[in-house]
Amino acid sequence: MMVPANDIDMQLRRRAQSVIPGGMWGHQHVQRLPEGYPQYFTRGEGCRTWDANGRSYIDYLCAWGPMILGYNDPDVEEAAARQRIEGDGLNGPTPLLVDLAELVVETVPHADWALFSKNGTDATTACVTIARAGTGRRKILIARGAYHGAIPWCSPSVVGVTEEDRAHLIIYDYNDIASLDAAVTEAGADLAGILVSAFKHDVGKEHVLPTREFAARARELATNANAALIVDDVRAGFRLDLGGSWELVGVRPDLSAWSKAIANGHALAAVTGNDRFREAATRIFTTGSFWTAGVSMAASIATITKLRETGAVAHMQAMGRRLREGLQKQADQLGFKLHQSGPSQMPVFLFEGDDDRRIGNRFCLEALERGVYFHPVHTMFLSAAHTAAIIDETLEVTAEALRATANAIDHEGMRATGS
Amino acid sequence: MMVPANDIDMQLRRRAQSVIPGGMWGHQHVQRLPEGYPQYFTRGEGCRTWDANGRSYIDYLCAWGPMILGYNDPDVEEAAARQRIEGDGLNGPTPLLVDLAELVVETVPHADWALFSKNGTDATTACVTIARAGTGRRKILIARGAYHGAIPWCSPSVVGVTEEDRAHLIIYDYNDIASLDAAVTEAGADLAGILVSAFKHDVGKEHVLPTREFAARARELATNANAALIVDDVRAGFRLDLGGSWELVGVRPDLSAWSKAIANGHALAAVTGNDRFREAATRIFTTGSFWTAGVSMAASIATITKLRETGAVAHMQAMGRRLREGLQKQADQLGFKLHQSGPSQMPVFLFEGDDDRRIGNRFCLEALERGVYFHPVHTMFLSAAHTAAIIDETLEVTAEALRATANAIDHEGMRATGS
Numbered sequence: 001m002m003v004p005a006n007d008i009d010m011q012l013r014r015r016a017q018s019v020i021p022g023g024m025w026g027h028q029h030v031q032r033l034p035e036g037y038p039q040y041f042t043r044g045e046g047c048r049t050w051d052a053n054g055r056s057y058i059d060y061l062c063a064w065g066p067m068i069l070g071y072n073d074p075d076v077e078e079a080a081a082r083q084r085i086e087g088d089g090l091n092g093p094t095p096l097l098v099d100l101a102e103l104v105v106e107t108v109p110h111a112d113w114a115l116f117s118k119n120g121t122d123a124t125t126a127c128v129t130i131a132r133a134g135t136g137r138r139k140i141l142i143a144r145g146a147y148h149g150a151i152p153w154c155s156p157s158v159v160g161v162t163e164e165d166r167a168h169l170i171i172y173d174y175n176d177i178a179s180l181d182a183a184v185t186e187a188g189a190d191l192a193g194i195l196v197s198a199f200k201h202d203v204g205k206e207h208v209l210p211t212r213e214f215a216a217r218a219r220e221l222a223t224n225a226n227a228a229l230i231v232d233d234v235r236a237g238f239r240l241d242l243g244g245s246w247e248l249v250g251v252r253p254d255l256s257a258w259s260k261a262i263a264n265g266h267a268l269a270a271v272t273g274n275d276r277f278r279e280a281a282t283r284i285f286t287t288g289s290f291w292t293a294g295v296s297m298a299a300s301i302a303t304i305t306k307l308r309e310t311g312a313v314a315h316m317q318a319m320g321r322r323l324r325e326g327l328q329k330q331a332d333q334l335g336f337k338l339h340q341s342g343p344s345q346m347p348v349f350l351f352e353g354d355d356d357r358r359i360g361n362r363f364c365l366e367a368l369e370r371g372v373y374f375h376p377v378h379t380m381f382l383s384a385a386h387t388a389a390i391i392d393e394t395l396e397v398t399a400e401a402l403r404a405t406a407n408a409i410d411h412e413g414m415r416a417t418g419s
Numbered sequence: 420m421m422v423p424a425n426d427i428d429m430q431l432r433r434r435a436q437s438v439i440p441g442g443m444w445g446h447q448h449v450q451r452l453p454e455g456y457p458q459y460f461t462r463g464e465g466c467r468t469w470d471a472n473g474r475s476y477i478d479y480l481c482a483w484g485p486m487i488l489g490y491n492d493p494d495v496e497e498a499a500a501r502q503r504i505e506g507d508g509l510n511g512p513t514p515l516l517v518d519l520a521e522l523v524v525e526t527v528p529h530a531d532w533a534l535f536s537k538n539g540t541d542a543t544t545a546c547v548t549i550a551r552a553g554t555g556r557r558k559i560l561i562a563r564g565a566y567h568g569a570i571p572w573c574s575p576s577v578v579g580v581t582e583e584d585r586a587h588l589i590i591y592d593y594n595d596i597a598s599l600d601a602a603v604t605e606a607g608a609d610l611a612g613i614l615v616s617a618f619k620h621d622v623g624k625e626h627v628l629p630t631r632e633f634a635a636r637a638r639e640l641a642t643n644a645n646a647a648l649i650v651d652d653v654r655a656g657f658r659l660d661l662g663g664s665w666e667l668v669g670v671r672p673d674l675s676a677w678s679k680a681i682a683n684g685h686a687l688a689a690v691t692g693n694d695r696f697r698e699a700a701t702r703i704f705t706t707g708s709f710w711t712a713g714v715s716m717a718a719s720i721a722t723i724t725k726l727r728e729t730g731a732v733a734h735m736q737a738m739g740r741r742l743r744e745g746l747q748k749q750a751d752q753l754g755f756k757l758h759q760s761g762p763s764q765m766p767v768f769l770f771e772g773d774d775d776r777r778i779g780n781r782f783c784l785e786a787l788e789r790g791v792y793f794h795p796v797h798t799m800f801l802s803a804a805h806t807a808a809i810i811d812e813t814l815e816v817t818a819e820a821l822r823a824t825a826n827a828i829d830h831e832g833m834r835a836t837g838s
Binding site (some may be wrong): 025067094 | 463510587
C-alpha cells in the first residue's frame, strides 16, 4: 500500500509496524478509536493540540488527563526549566521533595505524609502494599470494571497474568452498599483495604459519582475493620477538588493514589496517607530510579500552586457545564438521546441505544474533522486553558457535527427515533 | 535538637520527618549509608554533584546509574529542550517514538522491536508478562538475591507482599549451571522464562560477570523449552556494550529490560524483544500516562547517538581501569585487602574480612570528606564525563583517604593484617 507523502501519520504507522509490536501498545493505540483518528502528535499549546499531519484541534483529552493547566503552561515550564539547569536526578532528592510533600500535605486534608513515584500504577500498587503492611492482612476489595493500573494484579487484561496475581482481590459493585458489605464479609478477618475510584469512570459506560451513602459506608466498613480506605484519584485528582475527590462526598480516605494532573504533564505520581498508615509506609520498600528527580517536582509545585491560586477547579467545572448545556440543547433539538455523565470537567458522551457506537463514533469523527478532539468512550478532560470563547467555538463545531451525524444516520437509518 | 542554620541538609531532614514516612523512602534513604553522607542534593554538572550544604563531589554514583554522559549533558539537554517547546505528553506518541524504536532496534542486535515505559520495574514486569503470554506458562526463574524491581512480585522486601505474588518464581544461583538446570527441571512444562541480571551485582557482594558457559546454558535451556531468556539490563544497560550486556558473552536474549542510562537521567525505560515474542508483546496490556512523552525520547535518541558516536563505553571502561589500578596499588601498599569487582565502569569496592563494613564505610567517609562520592556497598558508575584528569584527581583523594583509614583502624585495631 502506498501512503501519500503528505500523510505523515500513516507513514509513521507503517514504520512503527516493524519496530513496535502491533504498531503501538496500550491505551494510546489508535486501534481503540474509530478509523480517522490520528495516531501521532507533534505539539500542544494551551487547549490545542496538533497531529503529525499538521491539523490542529481543540483538545478534550488533555493528553488523557495530565494537562490540567493546558499544554506548555508558561509558569509550570518556567519552574521546570529553572530546576533543569540546577539538577534533575541526583544521588538523593533535591530540597523540592520536602517543599512538594509539605505543599501536598497542606493541600490534601487527609494527608499527613506523601511519597512520590512516576506512574499511577506505582501509586496504586504502593497503596495496596501499604494497606497490607499496615494491617498484616491480604484481601483488597475492588469495584467491578474499575481501572487501577496496568500490571498483573490490576491490569484490565489477563493475558500473561496468573491466577495468583489476583488471588486476594474481592470484587464489589461501585455505589452498591449491599455488594460492598458482602465483599467485606467475604474478606472477613483478612481485610486489608477497600479500593475505590474517585468516581465510577469505566470506559464506554456512563460515569457515576459516588453517593454519599456509599462513600460513608465504605469509610465505616474500613474503620470498623481497621482496614485502609484507599481512593484511586489517579485519573480525577486535582480536577474535582484539590483536597481529593472524596472531599465532595465528605469522606476522607486513609490512602490515596495520585498521578496524571499532579505536575501538568511531567511524569510524577504520589501516594498520600494519614498517620494510621505512616508506620506501614515506612516499612514497605518502594522505589525507582527517577522518583525523586527535581524537575517534575518543580513542575508539580508550580502546578498545584497555580491551581490553588487561580480557582482552576471552579473554572473547569463552569466551562464543563457550559459545554454540557450547549451540547445537550443541540442534541435535544436534533432528537439525539445524548447522555452526558461524569463531573462536567471530566465528561463522557454516550448516545442511548448506541451499543455498536455508530452514532458516538460518527459524532466524534465529524467533530474531529472540524477541529475538535473528543474521545467516543473514554473519560474526557477539560483544563484551565479551556475558556468560554473556546467552549463557544467548540459548540459551533458540535452543532455542525451533530447535524452531519443526523444526516448520515438518517441516510443509514441509524438514529434512535425519539423526542 | 537544634540544627545549625548552615546545615541545610539536616534542616531538610527534620522537615521531611513530618511529611515523608521515615523521612525518606527506598534506595536513596541516607539511612542505608554511613552517618556523614548527605541526603539532599541541589546540582549536577558533568561528573560533579553538589549537596544541599553546597559541598561538591566527584561523583561515582551518577544518580545511581542514569548519568552515563554526565549530568546536564549539553547535547542531551538541547535535544530535550527543543522537544519540550514542541510537545511532551500528548494524546498519542510523537514521531520520536518511531525514531527511537528504530534506533534501539538498530543498536541492539537481539531486538526486533521495542516498547517504552518509565521505570526499570515497568520493563522487567512487562518482560515477565510477555514471557507468560508467549508461552502460555507461568514459571519464571530468578537468581537468588538479584534485584529486579520494587513491586510485590520482585521487591527485595516482603513487607506488604503476599505469598501468591511470588507463587511462580523459582530460584537458581547465578553462574551455577547445576542450580539453573535444577530450576528448569522443577519448572517442567510450566517454564515461561529465565530471568538473568546482566551480571551479578547484588548489594554488598562482589560483582561477578556471567561465565560464557552459564550464559550459553541459559540460552540453550530457554531455547529447548521454548521459553524466554530475559536479560535484566536495567542497571548495566549501555555501560558494558551498547548492544546489550550479554553481547560480551556471545548470547542474545529473547527479551531485555532497560532503563537508568537510556536517556541520561530523563525518566524512560524500555523492553526490547525478538520476533519470537512480538506477537505476545502485541497481546499484553501495558501502559502508563507518561510513557510516550516526547522529551524523554528526544533525550534518549541524543544519548544513544552520542554514546555510539563517541566510543563512550570504551572510554568508561578505560577510566574505570585507571581508577581500579591506581586504587589497588594504593591499597596494596597500605596492606589493605581490597577486592574491586564488577566491570571497571561499574565497580564495587569491598575489603576482605570487613563484614561489619567498618573499613569500607570509613574509607568512603574519608573520601567523601575530601570531595569524592563513593558508595560503600552498591554498584558504582562511571560516566563519559569522567576524564583521566578526574580519575587522577580522585586517586589523590583515595591515597589520602586510605591513609586516613589506615590510621583510624590502626588506632582501633581494625585492619586485616596482611601482605
